[in-house]
Amino acid sequence: MNIGEASQASQLPTKTIRYYEEIKLIKPIRAENGYRTYSETDLHRLRFLQRSRSLGFSIEECRLLLSLYEDEDRASADVKRLALDKIGEIDRKLAELESLKATLSALATDCHGDDRPACPIIDDLAGRTSD
Amino acid sequence: MNIGEASQASQLPTKTIRYYEEIKLIKPIRAENGYRTYSETDLHRLRFLQRSRSLGFSIEECRLLLSLYEDEDRASADVKRLALDKIGEIDRKLAELESLKATLSALATDCHGDDRPACPIIDDLAGRTSD
DNA sequence: TTAAGGCTTCCAGCTACAGGAAGGTCAAGC
DNA sequence: GCTTGACCTTCCTGTAGCTGGAAGCCTTAA
Numbered sequence: 001m002n003i004g005e006a007s008q009a010s011q012l013p014t015k016t017i018r019y020y021e022e023i024k025l026i027k028p029i030r031a032e033n034g035y036r037t038y039s040e041t042d043l044h045r046l047r048f049l050q051r052s053r054s055l056g057f058s059i060e061e062c063r064l065l066l067s068l069y070e071d072e073d074r075a076s077a078d079v080k081r082l083a084l085d086k087i088g089e090i091d092r093k094l095a096e097l098e099s100l101k102a103t104l105s106a107l108a109t110d111c112h113g114d115d116r117p118a119c120p121i122i123d124d125l126a127g128r129t130s131d
Numbered sequence: 132m133n134i135g136e137a138s139q140a141s142q143l144p145t146k147t148i149r150y151y152e153e154i155k156l157i158k159p160i161r162a163e164n165g166y167r168t169y170s171e172t173d174l175h176r177l178r179f180l181q182r183s184r185s186l187g188f189s190i191e192e193c194r195l196l197l198s199l200y201e202d203e204d205r206a207s208a209d210v211k212r213l214a215l216d217k218i219g220e221i222d223r224k225l226a227e228l229e230s231l232k233a234t235l236s237a238l239a240t241d242c243h244g245d246d247r248p249a250c251p252i253i254d255d256l257a258g259r260t261s262d
Numbered sequence: 263t264t265a266a267g268g269c270t271t272c273c274a275g276c277t278a279c280a281g282g283a284a285g286g287t288c289a290a291g292c
Numbered sequence: 293g294c295t296t297g298a299c300c301t302t303c304c305t306g307t308a309g310c311t312g313g314a315a316g317c318c319t320t321a322a
Contacts, residue, residue, distance in 0.1 A: 077244045127175075146310065272314090284301100
């Protein structure tokens, strides 16, 4: 299977697949003409990577997950810890975004949004207090 | 005022301040010895940038906000639109993160997290359905 | 005079790819 | 046999927003 077909089957762009090879996440064999040839095993790895990336795991985390995936003697606790860590990371980002949203929403509510220059948003950014 | 003092006063690293100059967000004058010299106006801009960056605006958005900040004839509607757009962007990120969290949480709950290899998280990443 | 600290420029690296150029390969149609 | 177009190859550059580090000048105090 050539890279185009592997791309279709894994839902990953060819650019991404070549990049994953460059950083040694996969190593397809080469045909005589130099084309990359993907086995079913390679395809499984690509799909695994597509899914774990889409769940927010970094490349290095994916590398670790992949090694656990292929380790028959893995402990599920190791996998679960990665997932829980990622959930913690997501929680921190959520809290930060909620905080940003609250601040921006308050400012936007205070702003008339008309053609006059007076603007509480600019005042806040400039460090001017609103009283 | 030299860059170190400007850094303290604006809460921005010196590296960042030099970078902002490189991308033409500020243009401090130079002393005879070649040192950058920051005026009060420069300092206001730096603080404005620090605050707007911390609220999640991109560099290009900050550039726009800065021009509105310094435009006496601005319409507050222009500023408000930027803020509302940013809130929309934050909302989209929140939804995406919530979705990721829900998926990961469900998988983590299903995972025993012991020393055995059976793992619903890995199964999901591998595309195996859980039934 | 020397040492410490601050300043300068320049270059490399980070994440996870995407875009594009220049060129080889393959299958179909004429 | 030749062309055309789709596919493949490698290599280089760029993205955002800095950060780290090297090599070297400037300033101030002991």
